[in-house]
Amino acid sequence: MFIFAETDLFNPSFNYRNRMEKLIFRFFVIFLLAPFSLLAQPTGVLEAVGATSFCEEGKAEFKIKFTGTAPFGYAYKTEYSDGTGGITYLINFEHQIFLNDPNFDAQGWYHFKVDFNKSAKLSLFKVWDGSMILPWDKYLGAVVTDQSVDISVYKTPAPVIGSYAPACGTSIALNAKPDPMSSTYHWEAAGGTFSNDQIANPVFTSNAQAEGVFPLKFIQQNGVCLSEVTTNVTLQATPKATLSGSKDVCLVSNATYEMDVQANLTGHAPFSYEVTDGGSQPITRSNQSAGNATFKVPATAHLQTYRIAWVTDANGCQAVAADITGQAVVTDLSPTANAGADVAVCAKTAMVSGSHDKGVGSWSFISNAPGAVLDDATVPTAALTAQQYGVSELQWEVNNQGCVHADRVTVFFNEPAGLALIKDQLTVCEGQSVEMDLSLTGKAPWRVDYTDGSQTFSSDINLSPASIALDNKESANYTIQKVTSADGCVGYPDALFPVTVEPLAPANAGADQVLGRAYAVELSASPLDLAGYWEVDNPNVQLSDVNDPLATATRLVVGKNVFRWVTLATVCPSTSDEVVIEVSEYTTYRGFSPNGDGINDFFEIDGINDALNGELTVYDQNGKQVYNKRSYDNRWSGEGLDGHPLPEGIYYYEYRSDHHEALRDYVVLRRHSATSHP
CATH class of the missing domain: 2.60.40.10 (Immunoglobulins)
Incomplete structure (x- = not known):
């Protein structure tokens, strides 16, 4: 296998005139033969074998599962974490990868290895097989997708652990x-x-x-x-120390004591340490050996406690607080007696309350109020009772193992402050002076606090009995809230002193009145809150209640009726006033002419303006009711019950009202102008 060079496409000995001709020829051939080369497309599956993570560098092993017709060729792409990388083409014309290649395993996987010194992704890029018609070229291989393996290459860390002093x-x-x-x-x-x-x-x-x-x-x-x-x-290791020692003393002036204390030290000797009682002169001991050491310290303070403040060993290490234990204590046996604060009571019984920190105490008299005795002289809190008011002085003495201390207290038995009203109530006439008379007990002078319900007053009194002037213009209820004597005793009598101020109000019988044909009237006298009675000059006139300022008077007579209202005051002088009620007859007219000329158009009855609930009823000559008007107001113009004008003629009428006698008569109705006749 070898890295295929781009210039050896079909025949390495073929000589092109230039690179452009070479490329044109290559693409022409590819164009003609491409349909045949794509009849079968090989594929491949890429997997890692073994480790994919390395320290500094490593050789990773991969395997490919080819699908297609042998022989095979392949190309892979390497993408490094720093952005570099490339494609490696492994295409062999002379020795293609056959199934009997030693790099194939028993399961048909082809194995190869790649060196890495940085993290990368290796992907299977293209695959070639024997079914391809065209010569193998990096441009014609079958593209493979989604077949990649991540390789991680890590750097060795360089931590610093540091060095440490002891x-x-x-x-x-x-x-x-x-x-x-x-x-x-x-x-x-x-x-x-x-x-x-x-x-x-x-x-x-x-x-x-x-x-x-x-x-x-x-x-x-x-x-x-x-x-x-x-x-x-x-x-x-840090040092450890324990301090111990104790001493009981009965401290007195100018006495000097010492206490033996023991310090036990463990650790790396020699040691230095400091012993202190919290004062300004600690005791420092240096170059001390391990084990127990005994030495003396001053014992001069009440409940004095010594402790070791610090310890340093030969290595310069100091003891931690938890490793310094123990203490040496000076215990003062001297008791502290406290008889308590002076006591002032407003009675003949008082409580004395002594205290002490240790030992046994008892009470005794230094001076005594007449007949004063204690219920128990051996207890700190005792009851003291006197037969008379006065002063007692007592001593509370405490003994603790021969150490004695005493304290004194003074008890004042004061007479309670008291107050009584000489008069429990008072009624005066408006304008008269008001005084509250008192009798007081206790030590003079006194201060008396009282209230009228809206504000509070205080009065200082030097002698008993005494009077307090009150500024009253109207009735009030005074409550005495508190009385305080010179020695601080306070009484709360809660006494009520009602003051009634009767008004000086002249009687007023009301305004004179003139009534028309009235036989009753409601009187209106004042003031209403003051008792009184009516006097009448005519014995025939009757009153609903002679003591009612708003009484009703009936059976009035024509003319003047005189009434007199007389007040009945309790402490103020009586007064009286008269009112005249004059009763007159009604004035009527025999005829009227409702023709709209503005003269005598209405039937009028003079004197009905003061009538209450006046009602006019009119009848024809046959006795038939033809008109009716409640609260008649002198406005009948001759119309009937149906609102239509009545015919001319003679009509009979009746006028009624409260507190008046009924008026009956006749009237002539004419439509043409007529003169009224009474």
């Missing part, structure tokens, strides 16, 4: 630098574990908190290429 403790932070070409890597180690072996910067921790030298391995993979780098890390 670390204090059993852990060390790592920081490898993987090659950017790949993100697949991991750590391996014996004698320890990683916080995450899939990252570049994990923390390595030795097993069982051991120290020593540990080999580490960082492995990075890029496809089928694998790179491995190693290093050693040294872990040095």
